[in-house]
Amino acid sequence: MSIIRDAAAIAKGMSITLKEAFQPTEVENYPDGKGPMRGAQFQERFRGKHELQRDENGLEKCVACFLCAAACPSNCIYIEAAENTETTRISSADRYAKVYNIDYNRCIFCGYCVEACPTDAITHGHGFELASLNATSLVMRKEDLLVSPSKLAGTVQSKKDEAAVLA
Ligand code: SF4
Ligand code: SF4
Known part of the structure; x- marks a missing residue:
């Protein structure tokens, strides 16, 4: 049988x-x-290259709390925090991420960093053309991940802050 x-x-x-x-x-x-x-x-839920978001005033949402780095199972997020000052404000909280790197040689696009972020500062974008023969180019810096201030409708941001952001 x-x-x-x-x-x-x-x-x-x-x-x-x-x-x-x-x-x-x-x-x-x-x-x-x-x-x-x-x-x-691809589907809307596709997890592509990360984006670091700004708030409605154009300030960076990341407050350098390190929760995303702690949640990352691949240990591929590197952050250096710095304090906002009276003359230079980058985020709306006390601190901001002076350095924010993601090593795409190691990222597995699990989304844990996005889930862990308390300010919705880091999200998955739809960027997918990440293949490279140069491993060094796969370490993306904050400048590669941060959304442009010009993408925000009605952004209120001083030229000084914008210059500091883009420096
Ligand atoms: S998607 Fe996953 S592996 Fe990639 S940076 Fe976020 S937590 Fe780490
Ligand atoms: S991206 Fe979010 S979780 Fe990561 S350091 Fe910034 S605020 Fe914290």
Whole structure:
């Protein structure tokens, strides 16, 4: 009986394989497609390259609490904190991330850093073209991750703060 059952299972599996073998092939026309995505398509929930977000005033949301680095199972987030001063304000809290690096040689895109962040400062963007033969270029710095102030509608930010941010 077991031989008959096994043969039936194999026949069922092979029938599915043969049926699928003659279906039209669906492929993404990447990178030769049209538009900025060059033919690539992905779901909204796709976890791509991280983005460091700003608040409605253009200040950085990251307050250098290190919770994302602590949650990261790959130990690929490196942060150096600094204090805001009366003359130079980068975030709305006492501290900001003077250095914020993510090593994409090690990141597994698990999203734990995003979940751990109390200020929604770090999110996953949709950037996906990260492959490189140069491992050094896969260590992204804050300047590579921070969203541009110009992306915010109605941003209220002094030229001095913006210059400090982009320095
Ligand atoms: S996505 Fe995961 S592995 Fe990548 S930086 Fe965040 S916590 Fe670390
Ligand atoms: S990104 Fe979020 S969790 Fe990480 S240091 Fe900044 S505020 Fe803290």
